[in-house]
Amino acid sequence: MSQRPVIAIAGLACETSTFTPARTLGGAFHPRRGGEVIEKYAFLHHGTRLANVADWKGALIGHALPGGVVVRADFEQFSTEILERLAGxxxxxxxxxxxxxxxxxxxxxxxxxxxAELLRRIRTVIGPDALVSASMDLHGNVSRELAHQTDLITCYRMAPHEDELETKERACRNLVNVLALRPDTWRGNRPLKAWVPIPILLPGEQTSTRNEPAKSLYSLVPKIEAMDDVLDAAIWVGYAWADEPRNHAVVMVTGWNKATIARGAERLASLFWRVHTDFHFVAPTGSFSECIDNALASSNRPFFISDSGDNPTAGGSGDVTFGLNQLLKRPEFRKGSDPSVIYASIPGPQAINIIIKAGVGAIVTITAGAQVDNLHSGPITMTGRVHAIRYGDRNAEIEAVLQVGSVFTIVTKLRKPYHHESDFIGLGLSPRTTDIVIVKIGYLEPELFDMAAEWMLGLTPGGVDQDLQRLGHHRILRPMWPFDKTFHRAPDLTPQLIPFSNEDLEMLQE
Structure with a gap:
């Protein structure tokens, strides 16, 4: 390979719950094509080391807000376009x-x-000799087939995912380093891959790396990576709100020496299993009503509550009205002088039209929510004063705030997560000076975490219910912690050496 290697970029990303009736459409992926892909990632911009050592070519990427199962026709359209662009x-x-x-x-x-299926299709175009490096969320799933189709693979090491860009850059750096290792003979020099499935499936709200035991578990990853002949080490917690056999924790280590990568993978997997009973929720928990009671009794302000069962960034529909219904029934918030509350948020396209027509300051009656997921509570009707209207958000498109008593409810045209202080400030809201802030979220993202004087995790119903047993998984492998509390024998955590991507994969059960 006398010239710079040609590296294509492609992929689709969406965290999807199979326990919500919501569906994810193609538009939610906000696809980027060609040069737009390079523009997204500063570490590939002109003048950077990675840009200098390889010829990067964007095919198509799409990153959707987590939600329900992706519509097949929309996926197939993206798949076809990716293959056509790669063929070109x-x-x-x-x-x-x-x-x-x-x-x-x-x-x-x-x-x-x-x-794995999308990558299989991609390989029919780019050929078996191309080296593939995957970057993933630690809440993703790595089947044997995906481990086989890739040559290098890594994932985030932090939850919340403050190392997202660092991880993606590492995936690219590992790729160019391997391609450059033996410029003329690298096709016979693929990394070895050790893969360990672990019978654990926990939500992110019990496995945040801010807290033990995940903090110590993930601190071991860079130590394994630093071993001689190791390229990368990674731990996937897996995704708890989908019901497929691939949904479970996984450890992978890649490198150049079989014994070394197997030893590293076994150390990570063994530690994960050794502490599996030590994982607990990252904040005090309670029913929604109990969280409100605690917030009213506390003097700490702002008091944050996670309405976790409908968290749109975990795959919830975002339009479950269970929490908001309970909130507006509370007599403690009937008057404008009562303790102030922000509720984020509830989608209602028709409600937004009424609000826009009336304008800021008007008194309106609207109905919102439960258009997608009405399993736990129906649409909610509210009468209040329009506090603010904002246009142009990437996800919500249009946002508004309706004040009902002392509750300021954010209403959106389309669902949106509220993770940043600016999300509130732009709507004329001040979360720092509000008594109670309720957000459809799981663990608090960094800005909200730093802002909260006190925080509780509301165990509310929805497509990403934290009570996993309440959801009804039928297809995950068993036994699986915490679905099964008794294991008649310790799990086999012997690392499996996965064949090279250009070799056949033996079809073994995970």
Whole structure:
């Protein structure tokens, strides 16, 4: 390979719950094509080391807000376009490598193990010789097939995911380093891969790396990575709100020496299993009503409450009205002078139209929510004063605030997560000076975490219910912690050496 290697970029990312009636459409992926892909990632911009050592070519990537199962026709349209764009590249020059930019927890109507299937299709275009490096969310899933189709693979080491860009850059750096290792003979020099499935499936709200035991578990990852002959080490917690056999924890270590990568993978997997009973929720928990009671009794302000069962960034529909219904029934918030509350948020496209027509300051009656998920509570009707209207949000498109008594409810045209102080400030709200802030979220993202004087995790119903047993998984492998509390024998955590991507994969049960 006398010239710079040609590396294509492709992938689709969406964390999808199979326990919500919501569906994810193609538009939610906000696809980027060609040069738009390079523009997204500063570490690939002109003048950077990675840009200098390889010829990066964007095919298509799409990152959707987590939600329900992806509509099959929309996925197939993206898949076809990715293959066509890659074929156009191959017609000009062979593709030496592919950065596979995915999440790892996407489900599509009528399909299984979607990320592995998409990569299988991609390999029919780029060929078996191309080296593939995947970057993933630690809440993704790594089946044996996905481990086989990739040559390098890594994931975030922090939850919340403050190392997202660092992880993606590492995936690209590992790829160019391997491609450059033996410029003329690298095709016979693929990394070895050790894979360990672990019978654990926990939500992120019990496995945040802010807290033990995940903090110590993930602190071991860079130590394994630093071992001689190791390229990368990674731990996937897996995605708890989908019901597929691939949904469970996984450890992978890649490198150049079988014994070394197996030893590293076994250390990580053994520690994970050793502490599996030590994982607990990252904050005090309670029913929604109990959280409100605690917030009213506390003097700490602002008091944050996570309405966790409908968290849109975990895959919830975002339009469950259970929490908001309970909140507005409370007599403590009937008057404007009562303790102030922000509730974020509830979608209602028709409600937004009424609010826009009336304008800021008007008194309106609207009905919102439960258009997608009405399993736990129906649409909610509210009469209040329009506090603010804002246009142009990437996800919500249009946002408004309706004040009902002392409760300021954010109403959106389309669902949106509220993770940043600016999300509130732009709507004329001040979360720092509000008594109680209720957000559809699981663990608090960094800005909200730093802002909260006190915080409780509300165990509310929805498509990402924290009470996993309440959801009804039927297809995950068993036994599986915490679904099964008794294991008649310790799990076999012997690392499996996965064949190279250009070799056949023996079909073994995970």
């Amino acid at each position: 590249m191959v017609a000009l020059n062979p593709i030496d490598g592919l950065w596979y930019d995915i999440h790892g927890a996407m489900c599509v109507e009528g399909m299984e193990d979607v990320e």
